[in-house]
Every structure is written in C-alpha cells, then in structure tokens.
Amino acid sequence: MLIDEFERPEIAILIKQVLPESVVTALNRSHMPDYVWKNATGQMEGMSLKQTGEFISDIDAALEQFQRENALTVKHGLMLEGIAEARAGGIQTYVLSKDERYFRPAKFFKTQYSYYASTLAALEYSGILVWHTSSLVGTAEALIRLEKASQSTKSDLLSRHFKPRPDYHPNPQVQTLMNIKGGMIGAKLAEALIA
DSSP states (O other): OEEETTSOHHHHHHHHHHOTTOEEEOOGGGTOOSEEEEOTTSOEEEEEEEEHHHHHHTHHHHHHHHHHHHTTOSEEEEEEESEEEEETTEEEEEEEOTTSSSEEEEEEEOSOHHHHHHHHHHHHHTTOEEEEESSHHHHHHHHHHHHHHTTOSOOOHHHHHOOOOOOOOOOHHHHHHHTSTTOOOOHHHHHHHHO
C-alpha cells in the first residue's frame, strides 16, 4: 500500500504492522488519493481520508479535491473518520478522547445534516464507496481490510449465507388430491392413488 506523506505517521505505523511492504510517498502532489494499492487484476484502487469535521466544514472543496484525485484510480472511495450526529440547527461532531475511553464533542457545524447525508448518498449512487470510521485505529483496520479484500477477484460471502434453492416442480395431480377439503390425503397416499 502507498500512503501519502501528509497522513499521520501513527496510521502508517499501524498499517505497516500488517502490510510491511507499505511505503510513505508523495501521492497528493500527483493528484492521487491518500492511500493507493493494486488490486488482484493489477489496477490501482484508492481511498481518500477526511476527518468528518474537515469534510463538513467545506463539502464543496472536499468534493473538488476528491474529483481531482479520482482520475487516476480504477476504484476510489472516501473514508470519513469521526462521528457526525444530526442536531437541531446543524451537525455535532465527536472525536475519540486522548485516553481513548469515550467520544467527546468536537465542533458544531451549522450545515444541515440533510445536505451532508444527501451528498454522501449521491457519492454512493455514483458508485463511490463511502466508508465511516470512528478513530485512527478503526481507519487503519478498515484500510487494511479493503486492501486485502481487493486481492481476491471473487467473493463467496453471500454463497455462505444464501443457499441456492433446488429447482422444485411438484406434481399438479398430487397437489390437487392433497387440497381436497377434509380428504386427509398426504403426499405419499396421493402418489400411491395416482400410480
């Protein structure tokens, strides 16, 4: 994974524990996202990271930067770190406390939550992954998982939970006999009568 030089050094340390081949380099100067890696087919994927408050404070500027960075990757996402809560008259943001025991209120923005949410929904509808994390550790973990998931061209996630139904075509004569009111005929007896 390539990590932009202006990202927090702590996140690079966390990522390198799992992906030791990761390199800190000048990505943003080349109009690349903050984090870039090659997927299983050799194409570049990337993720731009914004603090929630930074994104909310100037959504239009964040989207312009995102659009510039989006040009050079085949798949590009936006990761928002922090918590945003709808409040009367705006959005209250929260960040993890220094002792990492609780989330404390950060800045309150007068931006309407509906504008913030509809912007993120529009990105999702455009095919751009929008990922939310709450802290530095969560961000590092999410980036590692996204990079690892991109190394496979096929996912069996849904096949583990949804089993295909066998092609079932019941005999209409058996169904007719079983539906006789008060007939007390089961499937085996109906098949025997038809035979």
